[in-house]
Amino acid sequence: MTEPEPVPEPVPGPVLEVASLVKRFGTFTAVDDVGFTLMPGASLGIVGESGSGKTTTARVLAGLEEPTSGTVTLAGETVTGRSRRDRLRRARLLQMIFQDPYGSFDPRQTIAESVAEPLRLHAPGSRKQHRARAAELLDQVGLSRRAGQSPPRDLSGGQRQRAAIARALAVRPRVLVLDEAVAALDVSIQAQILTLLEELRAGTGIAYVFVSHDLGVVRHITDEVLVMRHGRVVERGATEHVLRTPRHPYTRLLLDSIPSPDWDLDRVARDRVARDRRALDLADRQATPAPKGETTC
Amino acid sequence: MTLTIPALRARGAARRRPRRPLGLVLAAAFLSLVVLTAVLAPVLAPHSPEATDLLNSLAPPGTEGHWLGTDSTGRDVLSRLMHGARLSLLAPLGVVLLSGVLGTAVGLLAARAGGWVDAVLTRAMDIVFAFPSLLLAMLVVAVFGPGLAAPVCALAVAYTPFLGRVVRSMALQEGARPYMESYRVMGFGEWWVTLRHLLPNVAPVILAQGTLSFGYALVDLASLSYLGLGVRPPEADWGSMISQAQSAILQGQPWSGLIPGIAVLLTVVSVNVLGEHLSGSIARRQGETR
Numbered sequence: 001m002t003e004p005e006p007v008p009e010p011v012p013g014p015v016l017e018v019a020s021l022v023k024r025f026g027t028f029t030a031v032d033d034v035g036f037t038l039m040p041g042a043s044l045g046i047v048g049e050s051g052s053g054k055t056t057t058a059r060v061l062a063g064l065e066e067p068t069s070g071t072v073t074l075a076g077e078t079v080t081g082r083s084r085r086d087r088l089r090r091a092r093l094l095q096m097i098f099q100d101p102y103g104s105f106d107p108r109q110t111i112a113e114s115v116a117e118p119l120r121l122h123a124p125g126s127r128k129q130h131r132a133r134a135a136e137l138l139d140q141v142g143l144s145r146r147a148g149q150s151p152p153r154d155l156s157g158g159q160r161q162r163a164a165i166a167r168a169l170a171v172r173p174r175v176l177v178l179d180e181a182v183a184a185l186d187v188s189i190q191a192q193i194l195t196l197l198e199e200l201r202a203g204t205g206i207a208y209v210f211v212s213h214d215l216g217v218v219r220h221i222t223d224e225v226l227v228m229r230h231g232r233v234v235e236r237g238a239t240e241h242v243l244r245t246p247r248h249p250y251t252r253l254l255l256d257s258i259p260s261p262d263w264d265l266d267r268v269a270r271d272r273v274a275r276d277r278r279a280l281d282l283a284d285r286q287a288t289p290a291p292k293g294e295t296t297c
Numbered sequence: 298m299t300l301t302i303p304a305l306r307a308r309g310a311a312r313r314r315p316r317r318p319l320g321l322v323l324a325a326a327f328l329s330l331v332v333l334t335a336v337l338a339p340v341l342a343p344h345s346p347e348a349t350d351l352l353n354s355l356a357p358p359g360t361e362g363h364w365l366g367t368d369s370t371g372r373d374v375l376s377r378l379m380h381g382a383r384l385s386l387l388a389p390l391g392v393v394l395l396s397g398v399l400g401t402a403v404g405l406l407a408a409r410a411g412g413w414v415d416a417v418l419t420r421a422m423d424i425v426f427a428f429p430s431l432l433l434a435m436l437v438v439a440v441f442g443p444g445l446a447a448p449v450c451a452l453a454v455a456y457t458p459f460l461g462r463v464v465r466s467m468a469l470q471e472g473a474r475p476y477m478e479s480y481r482v483m484g485f486g487e488w489w490v491t492l493r494h495l496l497p498n499v500a501p502v503i504l505a506q507g508t509l510s511f512g513y514a515l516v517d518l519a520s521l522s523y524l525g526l527g528v529r530p531p532e533a534d535w536g537s538m539i540s541q542a543q544s545a546i547l548q549g550q551p552w553s554g555l556i557p558g559i560a561v562l563l564t565v566v567s568v569n570v571l572g573e574h575l576s577g578s579i580a581r582r583q584g585e586t587r
């Protein structure tokens with residue numbers, strides 16, 4: 001076992017920078033010159049219709065695909081390569097949640113075992129310590145001890161996605177990439193998972209790249225949004241602004257074609273104000289040792 | 298989905314618990330008996346398997362002191378059957394274990410490495426697969442001389458494609474499931490994920506396939522012994538017993554050859570019933586969980 005590298009101190013700069021990312025499959029360009037930056041604790045949405053290159057972008061970020069060109073910089077360091085060292089470094093900074101919460105687990109392991117698995121690689125300590133930490137993580141995402149002792153097939157979709165989140169958090173990443181993470185869930189369960197994600201972001205300062213075709217979901221969970229079409233970013237900006245006053249005709253089309261009756265705009269707006277206040281508080285706390293009585297509005 | 302799973306499991310439990318198919322019970326009982334007599338042959342056998350008694354040659358089954366009769370040199374068929382069971386079971390077991398390791402390694406390597414490695418290994422398996430296993434074993438015996446080691450190794454190689462192909466396709470299927478990628482994102486290496494997560498998930502298939510190839514190996518090895526290319530006298534397995542009974546069969550005294558033949562037949566059928574059951578329950582379980 002190599003010495004675990006110390007968790008990098010939160011730097012004031014962006015936690016993730018993506019520049020001129022291109023991914024080609026043969027002659028087909030799935031991702032075409034995509035770039036963005038993500039600050040600690042921020043949440044960026046990537047929307048677009050099916051086939052627009054969202055998943056490919058997410059997979060390049062996670063190291064599952066090599067970019068054809070362009071760079072991915074995590075906490076100030078460019079990450080490339082598949083050597084053991086590179087893999088571990090990337091994994092500690094960035095984790096990913098997949099759409100299919102059942103397929104994301106080894107069917108032979110219990111949920112608690114699966115959650116403890118990344119600790120074997122990333123956390124020094126005994127089996128017992130790993131089990132304790134896994135229990136703690138499951139508790140953090142609202143899963144019972146009993147759910148932890150079950151195989152994945154005995155859990156509901158929402159529980160599995162909670163477990164996937166717990167497992168991703170095990171390595172204390174700074175960025176979580178979620179690819180259609182709630183798309184397979186019922187609307188009421190979606191809301192619960194989104195609330196959990198909000199709490200985690202407020203509590204830990206983790207940043208999200210939230211890939212979704214569902215504008216309602218993106219509106220609820222992200223501050224900024226990229227609209228992708230044919231692998232290119234056609235519009236970007238503050239989520240609320242882009243979704244209320246879309247400039248690009250494609251975004252307008254997306255908005256028209258996706259009904260989201262379950263999302264009450266006013267409630268979403270109220271939630272947002274409350275959350276932004278929390279996020280700002282957190283940013284302040286991280287930047288300076290908590291000066292009291294400062295206004296955040 | 299969550300609603301149907303408890304229902305399915307309850308039905309599965311109700312179906313499995315109280316009754317197992319009669320064929321499976323009989324097969325398991327017969328195999329246990331064969332293994333037991335093989336292990337305890339020196340204790341249980343009524344006579345020495347090599348003691349000849351020319352005055353009592355070719356006694357029919359049911360003869361006093363020789364329940365299954367005697368062969369053309371008056372050796373007790375039951376005792377020879379019990380002793381012969383040892384090599385008749387051990388040699389195919391060797392083939393299964395060797396080809397199991399080889400087939401698993403080749404299949405996993407082909408599936409996980411992909412590219413030209415996969416192409417070369419798959420082509421090699423096709424070639425070996427197309428080669429008749431008995432012919433390969435005979436060629437190897439011709440080079441290395443008779444005895445069990447050479448044919449066991451040759452058959453192990455000949456059987457490798459059967460398992461290798463299954464393992465390869467299962468590993469491709471299992472490797473495409475998202476949990477493989479989630480472990481990659483966590484920073485685990487390909488081979489660690491393959492050995493710790495993929496292999497255990499395809500292991501039941503390897504077991505079922507291995508069980509089935511045990512039956513083939515038993516028949517192939519018996520055939521080799523029958524041709525005089527397997528075990529060397531005075532050692533005996535069921536195949537060489539049949540071979541030595543040839544002249545007696547031609548004289549209208551088929552018993553000493555028929556009895557080891559029936560032993561081969563029943564053992565192979567039992568092993569296959571067991572193997573089919575294993576494959577079946579694996580398929581059912583995968584149907585439930587996927």
Ligand SMILES: Nc1ncnc2c1ncn2[C@@H]1O[C@H](COP(=O)(O)OP(=O)(O)O)[C@@H](O)[C@H]1O
Pocket residue numbers: 025028030048049050051052053054055056057
């Ligand atoms: N491994 C691959 N090989 C070839 N084409 C691919 C591959 N992965 C994705 N694509 C293509 O890239 C395009 C973008 O796919 P994807 O990123 O999955 O879009 P989205 O997630 O927005 O639906 C699609 O046209 C898809 O067919």
Ligand SMILES: [Mg+2]
Pocket residue numbers: 054055180
């Ligand atoms: Mg997608």
